[in-house]
Amino acid sequence: MSQGLRFAVAFSIGLGGAIPATAFAGDVYMAANGSDANDGGSAQRPVATLAAAVQVAAARSARTGEDMTVQIAPGIYRGQTLALDDKRMRGRLTLAGTSSKADSYPAFYGNGTGTFLRYDGSAGRDTGLTVRNLRIVDYATAITLNGNRNDAHAFNRGTTISGNIFARIGTDTTKGLGKSTAAVRLVNSHDNVIENNWFKTIRNYPVTACAGLHAMYVAHGSSGNRIVGNTIEDFCGSAVKLRDSSDNNVIDSNTFRTTDRTTGIEEWFCDLGKSEECTKKSGECPSTGNLARGNRFDGIDQLRRVNIRGTRKPRPWCDAAIYDRPRISASETTD
Template identity: 25%
Template sequence: MRSLRPLLAAVLIGLSAVVVVAPPAAAEGVQTIYMNAAGDDTRDGATPGTAVRSLVRVQQLVAAGPLDMDVEVRIHAGTYVAQGIVWQTYRPGHTITFMPDDYEYGEGIGGIAALPVFQNRRASGSGRYITGAWIHACPGNPGQPLAGGGTSGLRFYYLRVEYYASAALSLDGSAGSCGGGYQRSSAPGLPSARGLDGNTVFGMRFTKIGNAYTGGSCDNPDFQRCGYGGIVLTESSDNRIENNHFVDLRNSENSYIHAIYVTHKSSRNRFLNNQVTGVSSEPVKVRDGSNFNSFEQNAFGANGFVRSSPSMVHYREEVNEAAEECSSYHNRFAGNDLGTYLIGSGANLPVWVITPAGATYKGAPVCPALPAGEVRLITANNTY
């Protein structure tokens, strides 16, 4: 145990017709959209018998629906093979939930017949897996809801996501989030002026993410595929990420990819009671003004790191001064089961590192000082 506050203070359903179990009754005031791997995207998705097949069609139906209702996307067990989607459709003040069609709120996995599987598609010509995340959610298009960011209310329950190159789920509220790379929306060290906030990820299984499974490499311009995380948060705050499994997230370079990557002004996120195994870089990485995040009661299994420089750890916070990044502060890494990690010498993996070092280091010269009494990391009760 270490307390560091004193130191730092695959297959489509083989059916000729759509066959479904009886779903829960649709809630009043909710738009329900049904998906089935044997569905038809020319349909309206309003009933199990008119289920649609793709998230592309689901987004069209959400965009066409009433803004004053929650959405439930009820997904029948099966394998949905498709490249990732950019999601830009929201219902301000309401939620959009993706879940198995037999899921009841509050129940565990035992009440679900099988997890629906979302599997990346291969390009028709080369046969290579297509790059990108399963869902890259970013603010709405100009003139559409949440064009300037805000509370997006996306919720994901008990689905399996596999064979995506860059991430399973990317929640990105930055100014350049839907193309053109990261562009911060506010001055260094200040909270995001946009954000894509208030989402829930619960009971999910993310597996075989990264170029070790999709081919390519992070540095090959002719076949560039690079995994960054099971979940990547960029200017995305107040998210609940709980009770998920992160299994086999790897790049062939044994670098970059993490179970959770919290970056660029992503604050007050909760990463709780998750299970992580088979990750080729730090399970948790935090970067650039991402504050008050909590990583607690997680179980980190044997991940098989092989990279020694920089040394692997469970939790890494990093600052790039040249990019005018600022330190993060008041992040808590506590009560985690660290498992047994074998690195070069056979030693356990260290708990944490912050770079550059310094409990109150602020980051680039343009950054504000940390608030009085704050430190970059609080750790307690992590055990091997």
Template identity: 30%
Template sequence: MRSLRHLFAVMVLGLSTVVVCTSPAAAEDVQASSAQGVQTIYLNAAGDDARDGATPATAVRSLARVQQLVAAGPLDMDVEVRIHAGTYVAQGIVWQTYRPGHTISFMPDDYEYGEGIGGIAARPVFQNRRASGSGRYITGPWFYACPGNPGQPLAEGGTSGLRFYYLQVEYYASSAMSLDGSAGSCGGGYQRSSAPGLPSARGLDGNTVFGMLLTKIGNAYTGGSCDNPDFLRCGYGGIVLTESSDNRIENNHFVDLRNSENSYIHAIYVTHKSSRNRFVGNRVTGVSSEPIKVRDGSNFNTFEQNVFGANGFLRSSPSMVHYREEVNEASDECASYHVRFANNDLGTYLVGSTANLPAWLITPAGATYKGAAVCPALPAGEVRLITANNTY
């Protein structure tokens, strides 16, 4: 019989825990398209980018061409990118094209809203390509979304409405998906868009990742290392959120996300003012650092009803855990608060030990620690982390 751990465990003295019950994670997604009309674009590995993508017979071949068609299409319609089963070998894409008030969905061509994996013939596979000269895998994520170009929709960030269903992504170096709404996004490095501890002034919000298989991410699969400038490849997460809030990440499989350094990479890395995200009903197996990491003013995030397999190589300092929240005071980072880590099925060490992987760690310690001196105090009655009913 499994032992019950961390029952109503909270990093606070003298405060009670409020447990909010939620229903089990959905096996199917029932979010249907909201627009009266939908622009459908067909993608096929045997397609032709000289075509218009409007029918299966005129399917295009690349996401780059899809982005051109979305940019040229009507702003008042949702978009469905219908993707034929097959393997798409390509460098990752930088996505900056949006339809404010509408959604852009990427899905198998035979997927119907509300059905599960059994309803499609096979997952379309997006696989990183190798450089023609060196044969090395290209660096970067598969899908890097950032605000629109100047003068284009969402140039200052906002609700991007990207939705991904039942695709497979593999052999990308830094992440499978990176959603970045920061002021320095689109290749400029992180620059906060508002003062420390305040919500993002930009953001890239309101996205859905459902039923995806993200696998073989990180330099253990792409070569290189996190420190070698001549072959710099480092994995940071299956999904990385940077100033990206109100996202739904549900019913996905994260399998084999590893760096050869046995560090850095996580199933989900929620960083820099990324709040109110839901990471629910996912399966995580074979991640070489903490499966979940939260950082710098990322509040009201929920991690519930996930199943963790064997995760985490042994690392002496800092110790490995399932959930870590970290604050870098030297960078004027602030603590995150009201984060729920609850009702998860926890796993064990992957190698070198028979001990259970500890559930959580927040550094520096302190239930109401605010972060750097410039950070505002946590709101009255708030604590950094609430845990409940996590079991081995």
């Protein structure tokens, strides 16, 4: 951390009633021409990185419990990543572009590797996190929300991902990089809202490495999520993949558009009874109670629009009652 930022954080934590009014304004300002030596307290004193902005926001929130918004000005931001967890903020945290026009969203560019935003939380409570109006380009993964896949009670919940652009997400395996599996990944993450985002060119390279990359990967007990009004264009894995006890998700009014022979919405689990490659020792189970409605499929044939894979034979490690429930109820799909 820069000396100026250390001073700003220490000042806000340590001086009690002497803290200037700007310290608790609820907003932290960020700009491409900013400096992490600034305090981020106004648009005239912006910080330059998400890491610095969140540090300032966390210090203020720890003192007051206040909800914080990082106001991100239009511009190009290169090589930034952010790691969050369930211990840093007392109030809610919003990361927001200040422009509502997509052509002037703040644009975060990676180098084809890594994850733009990773959240780790397994305490079974709300993340308090909102991400909106950002352009995220050239990362292996855009956003991942991670609970504990081996403990159903160790989840996170309540993130909103809204109005963003995710473009050129994936890896080039010819450069020795591992295969990316998701643009937005949920692992034991509940009750999130993923709405009105645009996913464009979600691909690993070459094409032989591409099929396992999904625009939205809803996995390992990720239940009660709402995936609404998104556009997913130019993808080669399933656009939405449900896996392993990810129940009661609503996939509503999305547009899926691709020329690849791939699936719009897929439900699957790794069957421990059939494969030695399953890595979850307790075994995975089907996802049930999911609803797909009002979705539009362009360039995807009827049989690939909603695809349920894996055995329907009950497995002893799964609750027998789930086999009486539909895995995906699909209705009102359009061409």
